Amino acid sequence: MRFCPKCGARVILKRRDNLLLLECHRCGYNAVVDENVREVSEVTTSRFEAVTIVSGNTENIRALPTTTAECPRCGYDKAYWWMVQTRSADEAPTRFFRCVKCGYVWREYA
Incomplete structure (x- = not known):
């Protein structure tokens, strides 16, 4: 380098x-x-199978896992969820939810 x-x-x-x-x-x-x-490239493999990174527009994503969580807007009890590291690495990631029924997005700090 x-x-x-x-x-x-x-x-x-x-x-x-x-x-x-x-x-x-x-x-x-x-x-x-x-x-x-000479040009040398190094490949590092991970022990994990696959990682899905969700960023930007999440409107049309339906492959996310679902959980039981009450929507603050409509009261429906099922939501898609994903996690994002929004703060420093030594703090827990933020969990985001999207209501299956109305599409409202909210977050939960762990």
Whole structure:
């Protein structure tokens, strides 16, 4: 891993016109890389099968798990739920609910 000599940000290895360059995304610095440098990528596998990240528009998502939770708006007792780490990592994640009937979204801090 290399860092930009101007601003200290991590530089990324890019290929442009048969040249290998180190390029800084922050300040735009770039330098031609010596021919002896090789590109190496490392793949880390996880012991978890799959992770679903829900962000942005959740209107049309119906694959979320459901739970028994009373909607504050309509009183219906079933809701979709998902969790998001909205605070620092040492605090519990925030649990969000969406009413199955009316679509109202509310949150629960653990």
